[in-house]
Amino acid sequence: MNTNKVKITFFSRSANEAFARGAVAAFVAPLDPTVAELSDIKTAVSEAVTNCIVHAYPDTVGQIELTAEVQENQKLILTISDKGVGIENIERAMQPMFTTGSPEERAGLGFAVMKSFMDEVKVRSKPQKGTKVTMVKYIRSR
Amino acid sequence: MTADVEFMVAGEVLTAALSGEIDHHTAATLREKVDEQIDRRMPKRLILDFSGVGFMDSSGVGLILGRSKRMQATGGEVSVRGVSEQVGKMLRLANIKG
Numbered sequence A: 001m002n003t004n005k006v007k008i009t010f011f012s013r014s015a016n017e018a019f020a021r022g023a024v025a026a027f028v029a030p031l032d033p034t035v036a037e038l039s040d041i042k043t044a045v046s047e048a049v050t051n052c053i054v055h056a057y058p059d060t061v062g063q064i065e066l067t068a069e070v071q072e073n074q075k076l077i078l079t080i081s082d083k084g085v086g087i088e089n090i091e092r093a094m095q096p097m098f099t100t101g102s103p104e105e106r107a108g109l110g111f112a113v114m115k116s117f118m119d120e121v122k123v124r125s126k127p128q129k130g131t132k133v134t135m136v137k138y139i140r141s142r
Numbered sequence B: 001m002t003a004d005v006e007f008m009v010a011g012e013v014l015t016a017a018l019s020g021e022i023d024h025h026t027a028a029t030l031r032e033k034v035d036e037q038i039d040r041r042m043p044k045r046l047i048l049d050f051s052g053v054g055f056m057d058s059s060g061v062g063l064i065l066g067r068s069k070r071m072q073a074t075g076g077e078v079s080v081r082g083v084s085e086q087v088g089k090m091l092r093l094a095n096i097k098g
């Protein structure tokens, strides 16, 4: 498997949640992931992209940048970045059940899902500057 | 629309059969449709059937918890059925019994 990288930029429209996870699914297909691995990756992408749409750009339509890279040893690296409101306290934001969204709709589980479904998750954020989520998953070769 | 919901009523039990992909985009419409049925039929029990769901992120958990709160407010309850491997993994993380 050769190394490869793609970069996509798209509007923070909720219809693009399905687009983003579909694009990543197509990118990882040559790595021959299991059904479970693929669904973990799609779910993690959906969480990160949804956070940009719901939290980073609450009242505007902004740009979201997604990169997907595959390195040696079937190492998949995904980044999802926005130039939105940013996160003041990252540690608190990443705690399960923590949400600044409406409790009627949001479970506060997005980061917990990313952490449990991927092998590594890193978050960098600056208030009023934006947020970048980096996730790594090793696709087991079969 | 890449998600849908169909309703069945049997006595005081309302079943909502969900299908397609549940994310933040599709959850809004699903939520509206389910809530409309809850308000109209006032069931004692709401069964959310996930048999037809091929993808679900944490928005689906929000959908369950939100309906659960609504049903509890009128002394009713929610149960979940038809949980696939993928949906089950999400529910376990949220401590919801499938």
Ligand SMILES: Nc1ncnc2c1ncn2[C@@H]1O[C@H](COP(=O)(O)OP(=O)(O)OP(=O)(O)O)[C@@H](O)[C@H]1O
Residues within 6 Å of the ligand: A047, A051, A052, A054, A055, A056, A082, A084, A085, A086, A087, A093, A094, A098, A099, A100, A101, A105, A106, A107, A108, A109, A110, A111, A112, A131, B058, B059, B062
């Ligand atoms: N890209 C982002 N920009 C700004 N704030 C963010 C971003 N991503 C997450 N947050 C903050 O972190 C909190 C926790 O995010 P997380 O995804 O874990 O839960 P949630 O989005 O609130 O609920 P759920 O994901 O279950 O629907 C959010 O409520 C929000 O305050």
Ligand SMILES: [Mg+2]
Residues within 6 Å of the ligand: A047, A050, A051, A109, A110, A111, B058
């Ligand atoms: Mg989230």
